[in-house]
C-alpha cells in the first residue's frame with residue numbers, strides 16, 4: 001500500500017478543520033445570543049474627544065510615576081529577564097519574596113510576571129486591564145491577576161499588576177512549530193481559546209484584541225500542543241453593548257484585525273455599527289462592542305496559524321466582515 005504523500009496528508013488534515021472550526025464558532029455564537037443585556041452606553045458630549053469613551057477615570061493618571069517612589073517592604077523582586085515588550089508596556093519576570101521566619105532568611109518564589117506600563121497611554125491601558133481582570137480574572141482560559149499595585153524592589157507600583165509567568169505566547173509557538181504539529185493541536189488550542197472568550201462574554205466583556213501574541217500558554221503537552229491557555233492583554237477590552245471609540249492609530253496600531261467594513265464605511269453585515277444617542281440629543285454612528293468582534297478575530301487567528309483557507313471561513317473573514325488591521329486603514333471610519 002502506497003503511503004500518503006505529505007502534502008495530501010496535510011490537505012486532508014486541513015480539510016478536517018472545516019467542521020471543527022464551524023462547530024466551535026457556532027458554539028461561540030450561540031453563547032453570544034444569551035448574553036446579559038447591553039449596558040447603557042457611556043457617551044460624552046457630542047464632538048468631544050473620543051478618548052472620553054474610555055472606562056478608566058483619567059484623574060488617576062497624573063500621580064502614577066511619582067507614587068512609584070513610595071517605599072514599601074516585601075513583595076516582589078525583578079529578575080533580569082524581560083518576558084515581552086509592547087508599545088505601551090513591558091512584562092518582566094519577578095520573584096516573590098517570602099519571609100521565612102523559621103530560618104530567619106528571605107526566600108524567593110519564582111514564576112511570576114509583572115506588567116509595567118509605558119507612558120500615559122500605557123497607564124490608562126493597565127488601569128483598564130486591572131478593572132477588566134477584576135471582573136473576568138476568575139474565568140478559566142483568562143489570565144488571572146495575582147497582585148494589583150504590588151511592591152517591587154522596595155517601590156510601590158500603583159499601575160502595575162502581577163500574574164503567573166507563562167511559558168510563551170501562541171504567536172511565538174506558531175512560528176517555531178511545523179504545520180503538521182500545528183494541525184494536530186488545532187482542536188485543543190481552539191477549544192481553550194473558545195472557553196476563555198465564552199466566559200468573558202458571559203461576564204459582559206469583549207476582549208477586542210484577540211490575536212496569537214495575546215494568548216499565553218503554561219507549557220506543552222506530550223504531543224507538543226500548548227496547554228493551560230489564557231487570554232491576556234485587556235487594554236482595549238469593552239463592556240458588551242458600549243460604543244467603541246472610532247479607530248485611531250493609537251488604539252489599533254497593535255491590534256491585529258477588526259471588521260474591515262468599518263474602515264471602508266461600506267457594508268456592515270455583522271451589524272456592529274449602531275446609532276448612539278448622545279447626551280445633548282445628537283446621534284452618532286459608532287461601532288458597538290459585541291462578541292462577534294472577538295469571533296472574527298478568533299477566526300482570523302485560525303487562518304493565520306493554521307493557514308486555513310476553506311470557503312466557509314473565508315466567507316466569515318472576507319470583504320465586509322473581518323479583515324487584517326494595519327496602520328493604513330485607521331482613519332476610514334464611515
Ligand SMILES: Nc1ncnc2c1ncn2[C@@H]1O[C@H](COP(=O)(O)OP(=O)(O)OP(=O)(O)O)[C@@H](O)[C@H]1O
Nearest residue numbers: 083084086087089091113164165166169213233254
Ligand atoms: N504572564 C506572562 N508570562 C510570560 N510572558 C508574558 C506574560 N505576559 C506577557 N508576556 C509576554 O509579553 C508579551 C506582551 O505582553 P502584553 O500583550 O500583555 O503587553 P502589551 O504591552 O499590551 O503588548 P502589545 O503591544 O503586543 O499589545 C506577550 O506577547 C508575551 O509574549
